[in-house]
Amino acid sequence: MKIAAIHAREINMQLIAPFETSFGVTHHRRILLLEVCSEDGASGWGEVTAAEGPFYNSETTDTAWIVLRNFLAPLLVGKTIETPEETLHYMAPVRGHEMAKAGLECAVWDLMAKCQSTSLSQLLGGTRAEISSGVSLGIHEDIGKLLDRIAQELAAGYQRVKLKIKPGKDVEVVSAVRNRFPDIALTVDANSAYRLTDTALLKKLDAFNLTYIEQPLEWNEIYQHSKLQRQLETRICLDECIHNLRDAQAAIELGACKVINIKLGRVCGHAAARKMQDYCMGHGVPVWSGGMLEAGVGRAHNIAMSSLPGFVLPGDVSASKRYWEEDIIVPPVEVSAQGTIRVPDSPGIGFEVNKRRVEKLTVREEEWTATRSAGGVPVGAS
Ligand SMILES: [Mg+2]
Structure with a gap:
């Protein structure tokens, strides 16, 4: 299959409600969508999960656009691809920029699944017909408002609740939630807001029977987490500092975590995510799919990934309506009363991209081809 063109669009979407983490509040999203087109007119969709600012990792919507336009697209257009795994091979000269790469890699997987008239889940080797959803x-x-919100989410069926925490908004909050909901599956995510010197405070969280505590220490640090994990009863789940299979191997061998959150964007896409979940499964380490406030295309890719056998804990993939007035895919992602999402069995990601909606939300778009690359620079020149 020859890659003929990449159609890039930036869409702007307003979140239904602001979302606050330890590094800031998000009100609206600037999302890059990538449509990879084959020579015979088929296309696959990917979503770049970089945030607007370099606060979760070093990538942003704007850095991804530049890296895609000037470096990654020229490496891919005009190439003939037999298997989706080859996509990363072509992009290998570019270091880092995992989320930009994942946007293209995921689009190629969708395209390949559609060309083979199979679902993306099936092409990946997924084994689940439905996945468990958490919030x-x-x-x-x-x-008080948080407790009410949790009650609503539980009534809607969600199987686990994850609370974002930061210094000053931790033990007291978790204690109140645990008192009100003694039996729910409860986790916390610190997004790197603590240091090893906070160990005494973090140990207090052991009292609340948390499924895990996510990324308490520095975003790029594995070794310090191994020191902390030895002192905590609660399992540590790593997110920000795991970028590939080697990081997962190092973290598990060092005893830095007992759970891993896999995000497609952070690990360069489906091929790497699949290898990581396989390794983790072999080492008794459960994984789950974390969210990046994705629109429908990213959400659909997360659903397919979560159908792999290593994804044994409920993930962050939840209903479209929790985030968006109207999603960009049809049908929107829906969650059952039992807190599950059905894995589509139709070709590719299994959802239609609502082009009318995408066009309405688009603020910039470009098409990158082998003969007409960005800025008039010949593709071969890169
Ligand atoms: Mg996290």
């Missing part, structure tokens, strides 16, 4: 709740100023 991730941002930091709330008012504990």
Whole structure:
């Protein structure tokens, strides 16, 4: 299959409600969508999960656009691809920029699945017909409002609740939630807001029977987490500092975590995510799919990934309506009363991209081809 063109669009979407983590509040999203087109007119969709600012990792919507336009697209257009795994091979000269790469890699997987008239889940080797869904709740100023919100989410069927925490919004909040909901599956995510010197405080969280505590220490640090894990009863789940299979191997061998959150964007896409979940499964380490406030295309890719056998804990993939007035895919992602999402069995990601909606939300778009690359620079020149 020859890659003929890449159609890039930036869409702007307003979140239904602001989402606060330890590094800031998000009100609206600037999302890059990539449509990879084959020579015979088929196309696959990917979503770049970089945020607007370099606060979760070093990538942003704007850095991804530049790297894609000037470096990654020229490496891919005009190439003939037999298997989706080859996509990363072509992009290998570019170091880092995992989320930009993942946007293209995921689009190629969707395209390949459609060309083979199979679902993306099936092409990946997924074994689940439905996945378990949890919710991730941002930091709330008012504990009463947070408790009400949790009650609503549980009534909607969600199987686990993840609370974002930061210094000053941790033990007291978790204690209140655990008191009100003694039996729910409860986790916390610190997004790197603590240091090893906070160990005594973090140990207090052992009292609340958390499924895990996510990324308490520095975003790029594995070794310090191994020191902390030895002192905590609660399992540590790593997110920000795991970028590939080697990081997962190092973290598990060092005893830095007992759970891993796999995000497609952070690990360069489906091929790497599949290898990581396989390794983790072999080492008794459960994994789950974390969210990046994705629109429908990213959400659909997360659903397919979560159908792989190593994804044994409920993920962050939840209903479209929790985030968006109207999603960009049809049908929107829906969650059952039992807190599950059905894995589509139709070709590719299994959802239609609503082009009318995408066009309405688009603020810039470009098409990158082998003969007409960005800025008039011949593709071969890169
Ligand atoms: Mg996280």
